[in-house]
Amino acid sequence: MTTMRASELPLPRIGRGKVRDIYAVGEDRVLLLTTDRISAFDVVMAETIPMKGAVLTQISAFWFNELEGVVPHHMISGDADAIIHEVPDLKDHRAEILGRGMLCKRTTVFPIECVIRGYISGSAWKEYAAGGTLAGEKLPAGLLESTKLEPSIFSPATKAETGHDENITVSRMREVVGRDVADQLEHMTRAVYARGEKKTREQGIIIADTKFEFGRDKDGRIILIDEVMTPDSSRFWAVDAYKPGQPQPSFDKQPLRDYLDTERRAGRWNGDAPAPPLPARVVEATSKRYLEAYRRVTGRELKV
Ligand SMILES: Nc1ncnc2c1ncn2[C@@H]1O[C@H](COP(=O)(O)OP(=O)(O)OP(=O)(O)O)[C@@H](O)[C@H]1O
Numbered sequence: 001m002t003t004m005r006a007s008e009l010p011l012p013r014i015g016r017g018k019v020r021d022i023y024a025v026g027e028d029r030v031l032l033l034t035t036d037r038i039s040a041f042d043v044v045m046a047e048t049i050p051m052k053g054a055v056l057t058q059i060s061a062f063w064f065n066e067l068e069g070v071v072p073h074h075m076i077s078g079d080a081d082a083i084i085h086e087v088p089d090l091k092d093h094r095a096e097i098l099g100r101g102m103l104c105k106r107t108t109v110f111p112i113e114c115v116i117r118g119y120i121s122g123s124a125w126k127e128y129a130a131g132g133t134l135a136g137e138k139l140p141a142g143l144l145e146s147t148k149l150e151p152s153i154f155s156p157a158t159k160a161e162t163g164h165d166e167n168i169t170v171s172r173m174r175e176v177v178g179r180d181v182a183d184q185l186e187h188m189t190r191a192v193y194a195r196g197e198k199k200t201r202e203q204g205i206i207i208a209d210t211k212f213e214f215g216r217d218k219d220g221r222i223i224l225i226d227e228v229m230t231p232d233s234s235r236f237w238a239v240d241a242y243k244p245g246q247p248q249p250s251f252d253k254q255p256l257r258d259y260l261d262t263e264r265r266a267g268r269w270n271g272d273a274p275a276p277p278l279p280a281r282v283v284e285a286t287s288k289r290y291l292e293a294y295r296r297v298t299g300r301e302l303k304v
């Protein structure tokens with residue numbers, strides 16, 4: 001399988017994120033194409049990570065299948081041949097969509113990132129360490145960094161067009177989408193995370209926190225969209241390396257972050273784009289981590 005930085009498919013492209021290209025398929029479907037781009041410290045690297053796009057797409061596909069009966073979702077298919085059957089215009093582009101393309105129901109997206117935290121880390125740890133709160137709510141005193149939160153904490157954010165998402169309170173979220181919808185999104189978020197966190201922990205990955213998006217389909221139903229419990233939308237930690245009381249290494253991006261930190265400390269990189277070129281060993285180590293994440297989450301080898 002070849003690695004991909006950007007896609008060119010014969011469909012109207014309606015978006016391009018840091019990692020994914022989004023195409024319209026008629027009126028009511030979208031094709032999400034996950035490239036092998038990778039970002040760290042908010043900078044997209046020049047190099048691509050072989051297999052990363054397929055890992056992310058197929059982890060999401062795995063979860064959508066697992067969640068059948070738990071929440072309705074947007075996936076129609078993550079299989080290249082099934083997608084070509086539905087969208088014959090893609091028949092000469094099988095290699096480009098193989099593993100990394102997902103045909104989905106198109107929705108009107110709620111402008112909220114539904115973040116849920118089962119462990120206290122990152123910006124949540126910073127807020128707690130500074131003032132004893134998370135998402136504005138008081139937490140018990142004396143929690144250690146990276147410790148498990150019981151119950152998990154729902155901490156929504158607004159989807160920013162550019163720059164960083166902004167954390168908001170649940171009452172602010174209710175003003176934006178309405179009380180009923182806000183409650184429904186929180187309920188669905190908790191149900192999906194509870195299921196995923198337990199399952200992956202038993203298989204060697206802690207999903208410390210994660211982010212979901214929801215949209216309304218053409219029939220007015222609220223459904224789970226976007227990517228689900230992947231290393232890009234979540235903080236993945238290795239169960240075997242987990243030690244509360246300190247920050248945890250990232251399961252997937254740590255080799256990359258360590259390299260960039262070294263370059264920064266050596267004065268060879270100022271932290272802005274462009275990032276320094278990545279040595280082949282860093283690219284390889286990162287690709288291996290993503291494949292291992294797939295293996296641990298799904299219990300299978302990735303075959304594309
Ligand atoms: N079923 C769907 N219907 C409509 N839009 C969707 C659907 N699923 C995902 N999307 C949208 O597609 C986009 C996915 O792109 P991507 O994740 O690359 O970009 P992003 O989340 O905007 O930015 P980034 O992830 O780079 O910070 C998101 O804006 C998401 O809201």
Ligand SMILES: [Mg+2]
Nearest residue numbers: 017226227233
């Ligand atoms: Mg995204």
